[in-house]
Amino acid sequence: xxxxxxxxxxxxxxxxxxxxxxxxxxxxxxxxxxxxxxxxxxxxxxxxxxxxxxxxxxxxxxxxxxxxxxxxxxxxxxxxxxxxxxxxxxxxxxxxxxxxxxxxxxxxxxxxx
Amino acid sequence: xxxxxxxxxxxxxxxxxxxxxxxxxxxxxxxxxxxxxxxxxxxxxxxxxxxxxxxxxxxxxxxxxxxxxxxxxxxxxxxxxxxxxxxxxxxxxxxxxxxxxxxxxxxxxxx
Numbered sequence: 001x002x003x004x005x006x007x008x009x010x011x012x013x014x015x016x017x018x019x020x021x022x023x024x025x026x027x028x029x030x031x032x033x034x035x036x037x038x039x040x041x042x043x044x045x046x047x048x049x050x051x052x053x054x055x056x057x058x059x060x061x062x063x064x065x066x067x068x069x070x071x072x073x074x075x076x077x078x079x080x081x082x083x084x085x086x087x088x089x090x091x092x093x094x095x096x097x098x099x100x101x102x103x104x105x106x107x108x109x110x111x112x113x
Numbered sequence: 114x115x116x117x118x119x120x121x122x123x124x125x126x127x128x129x130x131x132x133x134x135x136x137x138x139x140x141x142x143x144x145x146x147x148x149x150x151x152x153x154x155x156x157x158x159x160x161x162x163x164x165x166x167x168x169x170x171x172x173x174x175x176x177x178x179x180x181x182x183x184x185x186x187x188x189x190x191x192x193x194x195x196x197x198x199x200x201x202x203x204x205x206x207x208x209x210x211x212x213x214x215x216x217x218x219x220x221x222x223x224x
Contacts, residue, residue: 001159032210043201043216044157093156100145100164100205102212104156 002028004096006105013084014113021079021108023094029074030096035067038091038107050077084112116140119202119215128224132189136202136215139183145205146178148187150198151217157201161187192222 003026013019023033031052036044048069049057056069066088068080077096081088089112094105119136126132134148145164149157161176163169169176177186185204189196202215 004156006156034212041219044214049210091154095156097210097212101147101159101162102203103159104149107154107156109154 002026002096002098002101002103004094004103004105006094006108008108009106010109010111012111012113015085016083019081019084019110021081021092021094021110023077023079023096023105025075025096025098025103028096028098030077030098031074032097033071033077034095034097034102035069035077035079036093036095038093040091044093047079081110084110086112088112116206116213117202117204117215120218121216123219123221125221125223126192128192128194128222130192130222132187132192132196132220132222134187134189134200134202134218134220136185137183138185138204138213140206144180146176146185147203148174148176148185149201149203151201152198160200189220194222194224196220197222 005024007022033050035047037047046059047062050069050071052071052074058064071077091109093107095102117138148161150160151157163176166178166180173190175188199217199219201217206213
């Protein structure tokens with residue numbers, strides 16, 4: 001199957017700093033990528049849909065100024081958590097659409113101290 | 114009502130048994146279905162993909178779709194402790210690019 005690379009896998013930061021997470025489709029071009037958040041033992045929660053060359057579409061309740069998404073190329077989308085706070089600590093997962101299939105990155109565990 | 118319903122489990126089976134997982138869906142707009150396996154603190158991994166009614170086999174895994182009942186299933190034969198994970202069903206939803214996921218079923222295979 002197609003490969004989606006997500007980095008970093010784990011990040012620890014101080015409260016108030018910004019953190020950038022990268023998501024790359026390695027062997028296919030992805031017009032659409034998705035960002036999810038997942039709490040322990042819970043299902044995936046869609047945060048936003050990222051479309052190459054246009055503004056991301058955010059789900060209800062997700063602050064677009066806090067979670068900045070950039071999809072500058074067909075193989076790269078980034079999620080920046082701005083002014084991170086402890087409540088932003090979570091597992092973030094990206095995915096990329098390849099026709100009718102969806103492939104996921106390995107996830108990023110964010111811990112904000 | 115959720116678009117895709119899945120029992121969260123946990124489902125515990127002895128090693129070697131058949132694991133049977135099910136999901137139901139409520140809309141027939143698109144007919145693409147997927148099963149993912151997710152280990153703790155990892156991203157979901159695509160296991161099976163199907164778009165037609167009937168069975169599709171891949172090694173120890175069989176995906177089954179019954180469009181008349183809006184029911185999808187995943188069977189794991191000869192289960193191993195390494196199959197212990199959360200399994201998510203998914204479908205391509207009402208519009209292109211809208212993927213809908215079940216809640217995920219936690220499976221525990223005991224030695």
